[in-house]
Each structure stands twice: as structure tokens, then as C-alpha cells.
Amino acid sequence: MPENVITVKILNKSFGKLCAVCDLSFEVEANTCFGFLGPNGAGKTTVMKMLYGKCLRDRKDDTVVNVLGYDPVENELAIKSMSGVVQQEDNLDDELNVIQNLLIYANFYGLVKTAAKKQIEYLLDFLELSAKAKSRIRELSGGMKRRLVIARALMNNPKLLILDEPTTGLDPQVRHLIWDKLHQLKKRGTTILLTTHYMEEAFQICDEVLIMHKGRKIMSDTPQELLKQNVEQYVLEVTGSYSANLFESPELSQNVRIEKAEEMTRLYSDDTERLRAFANKLHGAQYYLRQANLEDVFLRATGRGLDDKQ
Amino acid sequence: MTNNNTPNIPPLWRRLYSVWYRHVRVYTRNMFSNALPPFLEPLLFLAGVGLGLTKYITSTMQGLTYIEFLGTGLLMTSSMFTSSFECTFGTFIRLEFDKVYDGMLAAPITANNLIIGEILWAGSKGFFFSFAVLCILTVFGIISLPHSLFVPLIGFITGVMFATLALLVTSFVKTINHFNFYFTGLLSPMFFFSGVVFPISNLHEKIRPVAEVLPLTHSVRLARAICTNRYSASLAGDFLYIILFIFVVGFLAVRRLRRRLVN
Numbered sequence: 001m002p003e004n005v006i007t008v009k010i011l012n013k014s015f016g017k018l019c020a021v022c023d024l025s026f027e028v029e030a031n032t033c034f035g036f037l038g039p040n041g042a043g044k045t046t047v048m049k050m051l052y053g054k055c056l057r058d059r060k061d062d063t064v065v066n067v068l069g070y071d072p073v074e075n076e077l078a079i080k081s082m083s084g085v086v087q088q089e090d091n092l093d094d095e096l097n098v099i100q101n102l103l104i105y106a107n108f109y110g111l112v113k114t115a116a117k118k119q120i121e122y123l124l125d126f127l128e129l130s131a132k133a134k135s136r137i138r139e140l141s142g143g144m145k146r147r148l149v150i151a152r153a154l155m156n157n158p159k160l161l162i163l164d165e166p167t168t169g170l171d172p173q174v175r176h177l178i179w180d181k182l183h184q185l186k187k188r189g190t191t192i193l194l195t196t197h198y199m200e201e202a203f204q205i206c207d208e209v210l211i212m213h214k215g216r217k218i219m220s221d222t223p224q225e226l227l228k229q230n231v232e233q234y235v236l237e238v239t240g241s242y243s244a245n246l247f248e249s250p251e252l253s254q255n256v257r258i259e260k261a262e263e264m265t266r267l268y269s270d271d272t273e274r275l276r277a278f279a280n281k282l283h284g285a286q287y288y289l290r291q292a293n294l295e296d297v298f299l300r301a302t303g304r305g306l307d308d309k310q
Numbered sequence: 311m312t313n314n315n316t317p318n319i320p321p322l323w324r325r326l327y328s329v330w331y332r333h334v335r336v337y338t339r340n341m342f343s344n345a346l347p348p349f350l351e352p353l354l355f356l357a358g359v360g361l362g363l364t365k366y367i368t369s370t371m372q373g374l375t376y377i378e379f380l381g382t383g384l385l386m387t388s389s390m391f392t393s394s395f396e397c398t399f400g401t402f403i404r405l406e407f408d409k410v411y412d413g414m415l416a417a418p419i420t421a422n423n424l425i426i427g428e429i430l431w432a433g434s435k436g437f438f439f440s441f442a443v444l445c446i447l448t449v450f451g452i453i454s455l456p457h458s459l460f461v462p463l464i465g466f467i468t469g470v471m472f473a474t475l476a477l478l479v480t481s482f483v484k485t486i487n488h489f490n491f492y493f494t495g496l497l498s499p500m501f502f503f504s505g506v507v508f509p510i511s512n513l514h515e516k517i518r519p520v521a522e523v524l525p526l527t528h529s530v531r532l533a534r535a536i537c538t539n540r541y542s543a544s545l546a547g548d549f550l551y552i553i554l555f556i557f558v559v560g561f562l563a564v565r566r567l568r569r570r571l572v573n
Binding site: 052053054055056068070076077078079080081082084085087089091092093094095096100103104105107108109110149152153156 | 319332335408409413414417418572
């Protein structure tokens with residue numbers, strides 16, 4: 001039986017009357033990458049924080065939280081000493097340079113100076129920051145800062161790496177580099193837990209995905225299964241506002257699901273020919289026929305409208 | 311679930327030291343702008359008062375000339391102010407703006423470790439700032455060595471004492487501008503009514519008990535006793551006051567501030 005690095009059962013967190021995390025249960029197997037997907041305000045960050053003791057969960061008798069064999073309420077230090085955390089903000093010390101930033105954290109993990117220097121040299125090389133070792137934080141680009149925060153979280157060779165939106169706001173090059181590094185870490189036995197709202201990211205690096213909305217688990221499975229189970233294979237997107245009777249064509253009478261928004265109509269179906277035939281009749285209209293992706297699943301699960309927390 | 315994970319948790323001293331070390335590294339990064347002012351400020355004060363005011367103040371205060379009286383008081387006000395700045399504005403910025411604490415709390419330290427490390431750091435600044443004043447006073451021959459060399463230790467406990475109070479205030483503050491009330495409302499009056507610029511025996515007898523309650527009064531007495539090498543039994547009471555203050559206010563500060571760090 002594969003070992004679980006994280007076991008969470010019936011986890012709750014409320015802020016006043018608001019239920020930020022409600023009855024959440026999930027398990028993360030060792031050496032896998034587990035992704036939390038959800039809109040802003042879904043409660044993803046709160047879950048991460050509760051796992052390493054930065055946030056206190058509601059006290060309930062049937063709640064179980066076990067991270068690397070420990071309960072964060074009872075032994076946050078054990079968990080923290082074996083994990084690395086990359087938070088949303090790049091909270092680096094601006095006054096110090098790259099190496100000094102890392103040295104401070106080496107100290108937190110009790111590394112002696114020679115071991116610390118060796119580890120820092122290795123981490124800077126791993127995240128391709130060696131050339132910037134002596135640079136001030138102010139001189140770094142957003143992507144470099146992010147990589148430095150990741151390097152910092154790897155200081156203790158963590159068994160579990162928690163990343164809260166690791167690639168938000170980064171350019172594609174850096175994003176791909178980070179994905180690549182996360183793949184490498186997983187190969188070496190690191191278990192990864194991350195939150196994101198980039199579907200592509202979840203699809204690329206996660207072995208399992210949990211979609212969260214308003215504090216609750218909506219669905220959880222491998223990305224491939226989520227796609228297969230929850231959305232048709234193809235989507236035809238038609239741009240522009242059309243009257244409803246345009247879509248009352250015979251091709252669309254069966255096996256096609258229609259979703260209408262103001263300026264975009266989406267037609268979902270497993271039958272690509274049916275969609276293509278309909279598209280060919282749309283003279284002059286802008287359309288795009290594509291495979292459905294995780295974003296379609298996500299939007300279907302969490303709805304297209306915004307709520308007051310987004 | 312089997313548990314074959316053996317965590318490598320640094321011991322308590324190491325965790326406190328890590329927090330302290332972080333602050334030392336950040337502070338010493340700008341040596342010139344951070345380490346010069348503590349020396350310049352007393353210099354400015356003594357120059358202004360010494361050149362101008364002393365001419366008019368001919369009477370002695372508790373057996374000291376005015377410049378001696380004021381100088382020995384300044385040893386403690388510098389500790390008070392540096393520690394108070396560190397644990398109000400400094401702490402608030404680390405907490406709310408820079409999110410430095412969030413990062414630190416991902417490392418194997420607890421919120422309590424972090425807050426106590428913070429207090430020890432403020433104490434160290436109190437030590438250093440009173441040492442700076444000590445240097446200036448010695449150079450100008452206002453106090454004499456070697457007995458005065460112990461005064462930075464009082465600077466340390468004064469720094470610790472005001473750190474606990476500042477952190478308690480910080481635990482209530484929602485926007486950074488609120489600290490202005492603390493500085494003008496409490497610290498500035500303390501500067502004038504704790505026996506720094508004139509003896510509290512000159513205060514109206516109804517106000518005098520108020521001065522006795524102010525923490526700075528007790529620090530100043532201890533510092534002055536050390537510099538003049540004149541000790542009395544009542545100093546034990548001053549020392550006790552400070553220790554008690556540190557534990558009571560420190561306890562409250564840790565408890566309240568922890569809730570802002572771990573929610």
C-alpha cells in the first residue's frame with residue numbers, strides 16, 4: 001500500500017460566520033504532485049496554512065490532519081522541519097543579497113556554515129540563479145525572485161514541498177522552468193502540494209487535482225479522469241451575439257450541450273463531425289473548434305459568474 | 311500510517327538565535343546609516359545643552375552637574391526609543407507590509423519563538439544604543455570608567471522592557487499611523503517626566519506617584535547609580551519593577567501578537 005504523506009479528514013475553518021474551509025477531506029500519496037484548483041477565495045491558501053500550523057483549524061472531534069506523521073496542532077515544528085513552503089508573496093529581505101537571504105534560512109534549519117554554503121551553492125545552481133548570487137533583491141526580476149523563494153524552501157531538502165500559486169504572474173519561460181524543476185524534485189522523492197488557478201499547470205504537473213469552490217471540495221481525480229468524466233471531448237466556440245434560433249439547427253439537436261454567454265456561445269460535444277458541420281454553415285462568423293480542457297471542467301464546476309470574494 | 315520520519319528540529323536556543331541573527335544581518339547591512347546616528351544624537355544633545363543651557367543651570371541635581379544629570383538619563387532614553395521604534399514600526403512593517411514573518415514561520419520556529427527573538431533583538435539594540443551614548447559621555451569626560459561600563463546591561467533590559475510594551479501596543483494597531491499616539495502620548499511624556507531632564511522630586515507631590523509608575527523612571531535610576539557608583543537599597547525595587555514589567559507585559563504581548571501571526 002502506498003504511503004500517504006498527507007491525510008486530511010473533515011477539515012473545517014471558519015472566520016466568524018464564514019466557512020472558509022468546509023468538511024474537506026483528501027489524501028496525498030508519497031512522491032506525487034497534488035494540486036488544489038479553485039477561484040480566488042475558494043479556501044486553497046487557508047488549507048495550505050493549516051497544514052503547517054500558520055493557521056489554526058476549527059476544533060472538531062472527527063477532524064484528522066496528519067502531515068508526515070504529525071498533527072500540525074501538536075507538532076508544527078516536526079512538520080516544518082521536514083517541509084518547505086513557498087508562499088504567494090515573495091517575502092524576501094530586500095536589504096540583503098541573494099546568498100545572504102538563503103544564509104538566514106540555513107540558520108533557521110540549524111545548518112552549520114560549511115553545510116549551508118554547500119547547500120546554497122547547489123540550490124542556486126539547481127534554480128539557475130548562480131550568476132545572481134551576489135545580486136541585491138531589488139535587481140532581480142519577478143521570475144528570479146520566485147525561484148529564489150523556491151530555493152529558500154528547499155534549504156532543508158524537504159520531503160514535502162508546499163507551493164501557493166508558484167507561477168502566478170510569471171512569463172511562460174519561467175513557468176516552464178519551474179514546472180521542469182518540480183518534475184525533477186518529484187523524481188527525487190519530494191511530494192508536492194500546490195495551489196494554482198492555471199489549468200495548464202495542473203494538467204502538466206499534477207498527478208491528482210482537487211477542485212475547490214467556496215470552501216468545499218467539488219471534485220477530485222487525476223486530470224485525465226476529470227476531463228473524461230466531466231466534460232465533452234470537443235468545444236466549438238462561436239464569437240458574437242446571435243439569436244437563440246441560430247442554434248436550433250438539426251445538427252445540434254442531439255449530443256450537443258450549448259452554453260450561452262453575452263458574446264460567446266460554446267457548443268460541447270463528443271462528436272467533432274457534428275460540430276464541424278454546424279461550424280461550416282456559420283458564414284462569416286468567428287468560430288474556433290478545439291479539444292476541451294481542464295478549464296472547461298473547472299468553469300463548469302465552479303460556474304462562470306463571479307462571487308463576492310473574487 | 312507508519313512514521314519513519316525523524317524530524318531534525320533545532321533546539322530552542324538555536325531557534326531564538328536564528329530570529330535574532332536575521333535581524334542582526336538586516337540591521338548591519340547598512341552600517342553607516344544605522345550605526346552612526348546613535349553616536350550623533352547624544353553628541354548633538356550634549357552640544358546643544360552643554361553649550362547653551364548649562365550656563366544658566368548652576369545648581370546641582372542629586373549631587374550632579376546638569377550635564378552629568380542629563381547625560382546619565384540619555385543613556386536610557388536612547389535604549390527606550392530604539393527598542394520602541396523597532397517593535398512598533400519595525401514589527402508592523404515586517405508583519406503587514408513585507409510579510410517577513412510569514413516566511414519565517416514556514417521555517418521550524420513557532421510564533422512564540424519569533425516574538426521572543428524579536429524582544430531579544432530589541433534588547434540588543436538597547437544595549438548598543440546605550441553603549442553609543444556611553445562612548446560619547448566618556449569622551450567628553452562626563453562619566454568615568456570602568457564602573458560605567460556595566461550600564462549597557464541596563465540598556466539591554468530597558469530595551470527588552472520597552473519591546474514588550476511596544477509589541478503589546480502593536481498587537482492592537484490596525485494602521486501604522488496609530489503609533490503616533492503611542493510616541494507622542496506615552497514615550498515623549500516619559501522622556502520629560504521620568505527623571506531624565508529634571509529630578510522627579512521637583513514634581514508636584516500629586517504627580518510624583520505617576521512618575522513612579524512610568525517604566526523609564528526605574529531604568530534611569532539604575533543607570534545613574536551605575537554611572538555615579540552610588541548604590542542604595544531602593545534600587546532593588548527598581549530592578550524588581552523592571553523584571554516584573556517584562557514578564558507581565560511580555561506575557562500579554564506574546565499572547566496577543568501570536569493571534570495575529572497564527573490565525
